[in-house]
Amino acid sequence: MGDNLIDDLPSLVRTEILGPTNIDRSDAELVASVSQSIFRLNSMQVKAGWGMVPGNTVIVPGIDAVSERSWMLDVDVFSEQPGQPFSTDRVIEETRRGAEHAYAFFRWAVLDEFLRRFGGDV
Numbered sequence: 001m002g003d004n005l006i007d008d009l010p011s012l013v014r015t016e017i018l019g020p021t022n023i024d025r026s027d028a029e030l031v032a033s034v035s036q037s038i039f040r041l042n043s044m045q046v047k048a049g050w051g052m053v054p055g056n057t058v059i060v061p062g063i064d065a066v067s068e069r070s071w072m073l074d075v076d077v078f079s080e081q082p083g084q085p086f087s088t089d090r091v092i093e094e095t096r097r098g099a100e101h102a103y104a105f106f107r108w109a110v111l112d113e114f115l116r117r118f119g120g121d122v
Contacts, residue, residue: 006052006071012114013073017050021071034059034072043081044094046101049074050109073109075102
């Protein structure tokens with residue numbers, strides 16, 4: 001493992017989400033490449049975005065930019081069920097299921113080495 005997180009990406013995340021960050025770029029530097037996908041899971045949707053972000057760039061509102069080029073992974077889960085009456089129990093259950101879906105996507109996306117490197121349980 002090197003000191004550069006970007007160079008170590010192939011050992012940290014699945015190749016399916018590396019995109020052009022996994023291309024040998026000895027003659028060129030990848031400046032930016034961000035992908036977004038939405039998956040439907042029953043009544044919920046998982047929106048995931050990932051990729052290379054230039055320094056001082058905001059991709060996700062509310063998350064401050066960092067000065068150096070970096071790789072990001074953003075996972076959101078939402079439910080669209082128009083016409084449903086408000087129910088505290090339903091909101092609690094959907095929040096729990098949404099958190100489970102977001103974590104499942106995160107665990108699919110990152111490899112065990114990612115968890116080891118950043119202090120997670122493998």
